[in-house]
Amino acid sequence: MKFEVSGQLWYQVNGPATVITSLHCMRTAGQDVSEESFVTSRPVESFEEISVGLGQSRFARLALGEAGEISFDYSAEVTTSPSFVPLGDLFQPGLEHFAQEVVPFLFPSRYCQSDVLRQTAADLFPARNTTYERVSMIVDWISNHLGYVSGSTDEQTSALEVLEKRAGVCRDFAHLGIAFCRALTIPARYTTVYAYQLQPQDFHACFEAYINGEWYLFDATNLAPLNGMVRISTGRDASDAAVATLFGDIMGTGLSVRCQCLDDHFQPVRRQDLENRGEAFVLA
Numbered sequence: 001m002k003f004e005v006s007g008q009l010w011y012q013v014n015g016p017a018t019v020i021t022s023l024h025c026m027r028t029a030g031q032d033v034s035e036e037s038f039v040t041s042r043p044v045e046s047f048e049e050i051s052v053g054l055g056q057s058r059f060a061r062l063a064l065g066e067a068g069e070i071s072f073d074y075s076a077e078v079t080t081s082p083s084f085v086p087l088g089d090l091f092q093p094g095l096e097h098f099a100q101e102v103v104p105f106l107f108p109s110r111y112c113q114s115d116v117l118r119q120t121a122a123d124l125f126p127a128r129n130t131t132y133e134r135v136s137m138i139v140d141w142i143s144n145h146l147g148y149v150s151g152s153t154d155e156q157t158s159a160l161e162v163l164e165k166r167a168g169v170c171r172d173f174a175h176l177g178i179a180f181c182r183a184l185t186i187p188a189r190y191t192t193v194y195a196y197q198l199q200p201q202d203f204h205a206c207f208e209a210y211i212n213g214e215w216y217l218f219d220a221t222n223l224a225p226l227n228g229m230v231r232i233s234t235g236r237d238a239s240d241a242a243v244a245t246l247f248g249d250i251m252g253t254g255l256s257v258r259c260q261c262l263d264d265h266f267q268p269v270r271r272q273d274l275e276n277r278g279e280a281f282v283l284a
Contacts, residue, residue: 006256024232026057045065057233087279110236114178
């Protein structure tokens with residue numbers, strides 16, 4: 001599938017500042033990025049693309065000079081090749097067989113305090129025949145017990161606080177899903193995407209669970225079709241994959257996001273469709 005994506009960020013700069021943005025789509029074996037552009041509304045002191053942390057996420061680091069307004073405008077055409085895997089093919093090897101790059105996604109992290117949630121997770125999600133079924137239980141529980149409420153949380157809110165509030169936004173749904181998975185010794189990671197048919201358009205967050213050598217995508221909000229998502233970044237939680245991290249005297253003033261499918265016959269696939277077909281979904 002082919003998508004046209006764009007993301008714009010606006011800022012008021014009042015003094016020396018640096019911004020690290022995560023707008024660039026990842027390049028993976030199943031996601032090809034072309035016709036890519038990153039433009040600033042005025043000259044900056046320096047710009048470079050960097051890759052830091054876990055995974056292949058792409059960041060832009062910009063040092064800003066003069067005070068005043070500035071905006072960043074990213075756009076790209078992206079072709080994705082997601083996979084659908086029969087549930088009968090899934091099994092989970094023991095922890096001792098996990099690849100070393102997967103192990104960090106078992107550890108507690110800033111927003112996903114899985115070590116504190118071990119007993120809660122064990123009580124809520126008893127062992128099932130497969131790891132995938134257990135993750136599905138987590139997603140169902142979050143969907144049924146958390147309300148999607150814009151403005152109910154902020155960038156400091158953790159999975160524990162979301163569990164207490166029983167409300168949040170997409171990043172909070174993802175953090176709680178990750179924390180529950182890790183508490184049950186299931187590797188899980190945070191994923192940001194451009195999401196086709198998400199209304200209103202915004203940057204979207206979900207999570208992936210590692211099962212039998214693949215990262216399977218889950219979205220407890222069910223706000224957008226899984227096959228309409230274009231990967232931006234991955235990490236342990238939002239601290240590794242924030243859309244923008246600000247340093248210095250600078251304040252965000254707005255953003256705009258767009259994701260358009262360029263294929264004529266897009267058929268949305270959501271969680272219920274996967275269940276009906278007996279399949280799991282791997283994002284490109």
